[in-house]
Amino acid sequence: MTEYRYHAYEDGPDPLAPPYDAGRAVDELGERVLDGSGVRDALRDLLERGTDGLRGLQDLMRQVQQRRRSLERSGRMDGMLERARELLDRAVEAERQALFPDPSDDARFREAQLDALPNQTAPAVRELSSYDWRSPEARAAYDELRDMLQREVVDQQFRGMKDALQSNDPAQRQAMRDMMNDLNELLEKRQRGEDSEQDFADFMAKHGEFFPDDPQSLDELLDQLARQAAAMQRMLESMSPEQRQELSDLMQQALGDLDLASEMGRLGDNLRAMRPDLAWSGRQRLRGDEPLGLGDATEALADLADLDALSDALSQDYPGASLEDVDEDAVARALGRQAVDDLKRLQQVERELERQGYLTRSGGQVELTAKAIRRIGQTALRRVFASLEGGTRGDHDVNDAGAAGELTGTTREWRFGDEQPIDVVRTVSNAVRRRMIDPGSPLMRPEDFEIRETERRTRAAVALLVDQSFSMVMNDTWRTAKTTAMALHALATTQFPLDAVEIIAFANLARRIKPHELPDLDANEVQGTNLQHALMLAGRFLDKHPDAEPVVLVVTDGEPTAHLDRDGEWWFSWPPGPETIALTLAEVDRMTRRGVPLSFFRLGDDPRLAQFLDDVARRNGGRVLAPEGDRLGDYVVSDYLRRRQGRRRSA
Numbered sequence: 001m002t003e004y005r006y007h008a009y010e011d012g013p014d015p016l017a018p019p020y021d022a023g024r025a026v027d028e029l030g031e032r033v034l035d036g037s038g039v040r041d042a043l044r045d046l047l048e049r050g051t052d053g054l055r056g057l058q059d060l061m062r063q064v065q066q067r068r069r070s071l072e073r074s075g076r077m078d079g080m081l082e083r084a085r086e087l088l089d090r091a092v093e094a095e096r097q098a099l100f101p102d103p104s105d106d107a108r109f110r111e112a113q114l115d116a117l118p119n120q121t122a123p124a125v126r127e128l129s130s131y132d133w134r135s136p137e138a139r140a141a142y143d144e145l146r147d148m149l150q151r152e153v154v155d156q157q158f159r160g161m162k163d164a165l166q167s168n169d170p171a172q173r174q175a176m177r178d179m180m181n182d183l184n185e186l187l188e189k190r191q192r193g194e195d196s197e198q199d200f201a202d203f204m205a206k207h208g209e210f211f212p213d214d215p216q217s218l219d220e221l222l223d224q225l226a227r228q229a230a231a232m233q234r235m236l237e238s239m240s241p242e243q244r245q246e247l248s249d250l251m252q253q254a255l256g257d258l259d260l261a262s263e264m265g266r267l268g269d270n271l272r273a274m275r276p277d278l279a280w281s282g283r284q285r286l287r288g289d290e291p292l293g294l295g296d297a298t299e300a301l302a303d304l305a306d307l308d309a310l311s312d313a314l315s316q317d318y319p320g321a322s323l324e325d326v327d328e329d330a331v332a333r334a335l336g337r338q339a340v341d342d343l344k345r346l347q348q349v350e351r352e353l354e355r356q357g358y359l360t361r362s363g364g365q366v367e368l369t370a371k372a373i374r375r376i377g378q379t380a381l382r383r384v385f386a387s388l389e390g391g392t393r394g395d396h397d398v399n400d401a402g403a404a405g406e407l408t409g410t411t412r413e414w415r416f417g418d419e420q421p422i423d424v425v426r427t428v429s430n431a432v433r434r435r436m437i438d439p440g441s442p443l444m445r446p447e448d449f450e451i452r453e454t455e456r457r458t459r460a461a462v463a464l465l466v467d468q469s470f471s472m473v474m475n476d477t478w479r480t481a482k483t484t485a486m487a488l489h490a491l492a493t494t495q496f497p498l499d500a501v502e503i504i505a506f507a508n509l510a511r512r513i514k515p516h517e518l519p520d521l522d523a524n525e526v527q528g529t530n531l532q533h534a535l536m537l538a539g540r541f542l543d544k545h546p547d548a549e550p551v552v553l554v555v556t557d558g559e560p561t562a563h564l565d566r567d568g569e570w571w572f573s574w575p576p577g578p579e580t581i582a583l584t585l586a587e588v589d590r591m592t593r594r595g596v597p598l599s600f601f602r603l604g605d606d607p608r609l610a611q612f613l614d615d616v617a618r619r620n621g622g623r624v625l626a627p628e629g630d631r632l633g634d635y636v637v638s639d640y641l642r643r644r645q646g647r648r649r650s651a
Contacts, residue, residue: 079291
């Protein structure tokens with residue numbers, strides 16, 4: 001009988017999972033944008049923190065740092081020097097013990113040779129290379145030292161060559177030298193642009209035993225070798241001058257014994273020329289207690305460099321950053337398969353945002369599409385309506401159902417005086433359900449009746465003038481003003497598509513804001529509140545829509561302190577100068593002649609601003625509202641809805 005076992009899928013993300021809904025990510029982006037972040041910062045924050053149950057880049061970065069700390073504590077770089085010194089001391093001590101009982105002059109001469117050995121390990125090893133050992137134990141220790149040096153030196157570059165050296169087979173050593181020569185010739189052909197895929201295939205067929213990682217291309221092999229060589233160079237630079245000299249001497253001696261010195265030097269030059277972008281210099285530290293061999297220390301430093309590069313890629317802190325830049329193989333080597341799956345899911349979020357039409361990249365910059373802006377506007381609108389529902393409505397009640405309007409798709413209970421059409425289906429259904437419960441009740445009752453709500457449709461031209469001066473940031477009102485602008489734009493374009501909407505931001509100067517600019521809109525770091533210029537632009541906008549109901553809404557936290565002179569140059573004055581006030585009032589009067597009452601939304605409690613706006617409202621026939629900062633949105637939206645239901649006054 002066949003048995004089956006079922007367990008969680010482990011080879012990547014769930015292949016049967018439904019397609020990712022990028023709209024949810026856009027909603028989270030929107031929340032961050034509305035809280036004051038730019039688009040790029042909001043996207044980076046979204047990916048850093050994760051979304052919809054996905055681990056973010058911060059979690060991966062935290063794993064990278066943990067892995068890095070673990071590597072730094074894995075051991076010491078001078079392990080080979082320490083082991084070489086131990087074996088040298090053992091050999092010398094064993095030889096002295098063998099010479100001590102011998103009274104001959106030869107024994108005293110040999111002792112003198114040992115006494116004259118340099119203190120440094122490398123020169124001592126070199127001088128002892130021709131010494132005729134008396135003690136078998138000493139010779140064995142010295143041979144072990146020589147073999148260890150050879151294995152460690154080649155291990156830092158070629159793990160497969162370490163195994164070949166252990167056999168002490170002359171044929172294997174010759175094969176190793178042939179491989180080095182063929183490798184250098186292949187790399188030099190690549191530099192000349194003369195290599196082919198077949199050249200690499202032939203090389204691997206002949207020398208594949210030296211490369212247990214089984215690289216699939218010359219580029220992959222080149223990356224592996226250059227990575228190790230660069231790590232070795234950084235390790236040398238990280239040592240003290242004495243340690244660096246001693247290690248270099250030992251390595252050269254070991255390579256000389258193997259007849260590989262020239263080929264290894266040639267290889268190093270080729271690798272550096274072909275991969276100049278690698279970190280060939282710099283100091284790194286290993287702070288562990290365990291002495292590491294040369295190959296292990298080099299590998300640890302190479303891993304640290306990989307982690308640093310991975311950390312830079314995961315930070316996404318550079319122009320044009322994309323998660324597609326992150327090397328999955330590097331993530332797998334450093335953090336394991338689960339981290340790769342997490343990365344792929346985050347990459348999917350980023351790809352889906354672009355594929356589903358929410359994000360676009362232009363010139364290395366991330367921009368929101370009109371589709372995304374509409375969705376974020378809906379998020380802003382939800383914030384506003386949540387505030388409306390939670391507060392006292394008062395004269396913010398803009399519900400205006402009329403008999404001659406368009407159906408809204410909603411119904412309500414009939415009330416005395418209603419002139420709206422009756423919803424016959426719902427009315428009869430209400431009566432039938434009531435009589436099923438109470439068969440003896442009248443056929444129809446007033447409470448059975450429901451009416452179909454309608455709404456008058458008028459076309460409006462809406463200008464929202466938003467103070468963009470630096471005081472809006474200082475007073476912590478800019479974030480709410482930005483949310484309000486996006487909410488109003490979303491409401492007008494989705495619910496009232498015939499309305500024309502203009503967002504005008506003003507500081508020292510005023511300018512029209514295009515919809516795609518709204519998410520990244522930020523306050524100016526300049527002085528000046530040029531309401532005159534803003535009203536001027538609003539007037540030009542209204543003149544383009546003479547048949548629309550004009551609505552002008554002004555959000556500000558300060559008196560006018562700037563104006564345009566006759567030459568078109570802006571002028572700043574604090575306190576407000578008489579010319580600034582006069583020119584601003586002139587634009588107010590032009591709005592009055594157009595028949596446009598202005599709605600001012602005063603932020604803050606500046607008494608001078610309050611007095612100025614009250615005077616302007618009386619002069620214009622408009623009104624002033626002083627919402628709390630977090631209620632600005634519902635005040636503006638409510639006023640817009642109230643005003644667009646009106647009738648244009650005669651000019």
